[in-house]
Amino acid sequence: MIRVSALKEESEQSVSVLSLDGLTPEQQLEKLRERILKLVEQQSKCLSEYVLPKLKAEGLELTTFNSLTRYEKQNIEEYFNEKVFPILTPLAVDPSHPFPYISPLSLNIGLMVRAPEGKSVELDNTHSEPRFVRIKVPSVVPRLVPVGLSGSKFVLLEDVIEANVASLFPGMEPGPCHRFRVTRDADIEIREEEAKDLLSVIQEELRQRRFGTPVRLEVSEGMPDEMIDYLTDSLGLTIEDVYKTRGPLGTQELMALYDWNRPDLKDVPFNSHVPGWCRNRKEIFNSIQERDRLVHHPYDSYDCVTEFINQAVDDEDVVAIKICLYRTGPDSPIPPALIRASERGKQVTALIELKARFDEEHNIEWARKLDEAGVHVVYGILGLKTHGKLTLVVRREDNNLRRYVHVASGNYNPTTSCTYTDLGLFTCDRGHRSRCR
Secondary structure (H helix, E strand, O other), X not given: OOHHHHHHHHHHOOOOOOOOOOOOHHHHHHHHHHHHHHHHHHHHHHHHHHHHHHHHHOOOEEEOHHHOOHHHHHHHHHHHHHHHOOOOOOEEOEXXXXXXXXXXXXXXXXXXXXXXHHHHOOOOHHHHOOEEEEEEOOOOOOOEEEOOOOOOEXXXXXXXXHHOHHHHOOOOEEOOOEEEEEEEOOOOOOOHHHOOOHHHHHHHHHHHHOXXXXXXXXXXXXXXXXXXXXXXXXXXXXXXXXXXXXXOOOHHHHHHHHHOOOHHHOOOOOOOXXXXXXXXXHHHHHHHHHOOEEEEEOOEOOHHHHHHHHHHHHOOOEXXXXXXXXXXXXXXXXXXXXXXXXXXXXXXXXXXXXXXXOOHHHHHHXXXXXXXXXXXXXXXXXXXXXXXXXEEEEEEEOOEEEEEEEEEOOOOOOOHHHOOOEEEEEEOOOOOOOOOO
C-alpha cells in the first residue's frame, strides 16, 4: 500500500535513481515479487497444514459448507436468507454497466453468469453472452459463521454465499465462484506549501485514499486464467501484480478465532512489572525529583506513563501540560486526560501530527475533541513530520516553577506499548545530568 506502490510509481515515471544497494525500481519490484511469492506459499501452507488441523484436533473447526450435515446446511441457509441475502448486491458487467469500483482490501467473489440455453434465444446477442459478476462479501456480517450452538465450528461467510449463489440469479445459470482482493495505493500526497488549511487538505486526501491506484490483485488458487486476465485488464494491472493464494484470503480476519474461550491454547499472559517508584501516584513527582527514572516497555508497565499524566491532571500545583501526540489510537486514555486537565483550568497544549500514516482519522477526531475542550491544538509543523514523543509538565513548587519531562521512543498508545519495545525517561534535571535508576 505504501512501499510497493511508491516503487511502481517510480517505475512508471522512469525514475533512474538507484537504491542504496544499486537497484532500479524495476529490479526492486522483481526481487520483491520473488520473495513475496515464497511468503504467500509459506503462509498458506502454515495455515492449511498446521494451524487449522491443530485447532480442529482441539475442538475448534473451520470447515466448508459442503462438509456439513443436511441439518447444519438448513440452519446455515436460514442464516443466509435472514442476515446475508438482503445485504448482497451483485454487479454484472455489460455494455451498459461498466466494471465496478473495487474497494481496497475488500473480499470479493467473481463468477460468470449466463442465461439457460433454452432462454438465451429469447434474449438479444448482448445479454445471451456470459457476463462477469462481482459480489462483494459484506464486512458488516461476521466473516466466521457459527455452525450449531457449540460455538466451536465455523464456515466462512464467502463459502456460505457461494453455496447459495443460485438464489441471487433466478432464471440464470451461475458458473463457479472465485475470490479476489485488490490492494490500492494508500499513500497521501500533500503539497504543504500550497495548503492554506492542512486539516482540510488531509481530510480531503483521506476521502480520496480509497480510490488509490490498484497495485496488487490477490486471487484464489483455482481462478481461471481468463478471469485473471479480465480482472488485470479492468484494474490496469499486469500478471506480475497477481498473487494466487491457497486457502482463505484476508487471513487476518481469522483472528476472531482467538476469542474462543480456550486459555490452554494461548500463550501465558505476560504481566509487566510496575516499578516501585510509580506505584503510588501521589509520590510520582517526588520520585522523579530524587533521580531520573528510566522505563523499558513492555517489561515495565505503561501505567508509569498514564499515571504520570493523570497525576499531572489531578495535582493542583500543576499549571501546564504540553505534549506531542503521534499515534494515540481510538481508545487511548491520554487525550481524555488532557481534556480533564483543560476543564480544570490548566494550560494544555497538544501537538497532534495529522500526517501519522493510517492514524490520520483517529488523530483528526482527537484534535477536534481536544480543541472543543479548550486545549490549544497544533496540527504538526509545515514541511516536517513530528515523531517526537514528549510531555512537559510545569509544576508550582516553593514559589518557583519546576519542569518535569517524559521523553520516549514509543507512542502514547497503551495498546501498542504491550507489543513494541521502547524506552522512556522521566526527569526534572535542568542540567540534563542523567542519574537513571
